[in-house]
Amino acid sequence: MKSIVLIRLIRCAGRLFLGLSLLGVSTGWGRPLEIYFIDVLGGAAVLIVTPQGESVLIDSGWPGEEDRDLNRIHDTLVTKAGCSKLDYLITTHWHRDHYGNVLPLSRRVPIGVFYDRGIPDSFEEDATFFRRMIEEYQQATGGRSKVLRPGDFVDLKQDPDGLPLSLVCVAANRQVIRLQGAEENPACERAEPQAEDFSDNARSIALLLSYGDFQFFSGGDITWNIETRLVCPVNTVGPVDLYMVNHHGADSSNNPVFLRSLDPIAAVMCNGPAKGGSPATIQRLKDLPGLQALYQLHWNIQIPKEQNTAAGFIANPDPQTSGQYIMASVAPDTKSFVVTFGKDTNPRTFLCR
Secondary structure: OOOOHHHHHHHHHHHHHHHHHHOOOOOOOOOOEEEEEOOOOOOOOEEEEOOOOOEEEEOOOOOOHHHHHHHHHHHHHHHHOOOOOEEEEEOOOOOOOOOOOHHHHHHHOOEEEEEEOOOOOOOHHHHHHHHHHHHHHHHHHOOOOEEOOOOOEOOOOOOOOOOOEEEEEEEEOOEEOOOOOOOOOHHHHHOOOOOOOOOHHHHOOEEEEEEOOEEEEEOOOOOHHHHHHHHOOOOOOOOOOEEEOHHHHOOOOOOHHHHHHHOOOEEEEOOEOOEOOOHHHHHHHHOOOOOOEEEEEEOOOOOOHHHOOOHHHEEEOOOOOOOOOEEEEEOOOOOEEEEEEOOOEEEEEEEOO
16 A cells, blocks of 8 residues: 555646646656546446546446446447447446446446445345445456545556556545645634545445546545545645536535635536535535536536536536536646547646646
8 A cells, every 4th residue: 555645646647747848848748638427317437538548437337227328338338439348437336327338338448457445245225236236246247346545556557757646445345545744734623524424325435536737526426524534634635727527516525624625626517417516515616716617417406506617617408418528628738728528629728636
């Protein structure tokens, strides 16, 4: 297990590479880093394609539905991203909207390494479904899935002449990564705990992706108190440039101290028309002084339109249609990233910190 101190070292190394570029020294920049937020109608499926061409899928959407999510994931991976295989598949936790297509996806494309939080002996939250789906999961993995623990790094390929790239687990199984010797986070004075959450949401894997100066946080469905522990008393994850809104935008997650500590430049909410995207979470995000854009995959049709984000930041504005993904593309020098709907629709550029 590598130390969390490496995260800070990686960030410093990214700044060094940028400094070298200003002096005219080659840093081996090539293709951009791409992050696809796939529309699985309130489930979760996020595809990362690295500058080295490796692919990481975080969660695999809902099962069934005439293979709707399976087809969208496969199309994004193969057709949109141009990948012939999936190098890593990370299942954040055992709710059906997060691991619904592991076996059928493994039948369509080769999958290299499977990661999860560990397979429980029983799962009372969804016992009948879990018994069936975990058999499929173990069939796909051959019983060789790896457990991600806080501080573990996914072993991504590095470009020896390029910028440093890392993907580290910062939370899993209600445990969080710790950074020693850093100053306490002053925002924690306003932290207000909630009743303890014993659901599998609180056990979700949370990940921090770093590429040069670019930082992306993807926290699965982690909830309020786990979020607080990630940033209090020491802020171990923020600030970040891009934030995948926790738990589809539920207000049992996304607590104000956590959001202020991450201080994202842009955020993407993977909600459905009638799942996630709570008004409280949307307002907390809108209130962040540094946030330049909040994206949603869908309108939340259960609340007034004005309580959603602005119309131009919703990938699927018609409740009767779906399937448009959101993509973030990080420039090879990591000075900026572009967010689009699909490959070219409504591009907006944001400067990295």
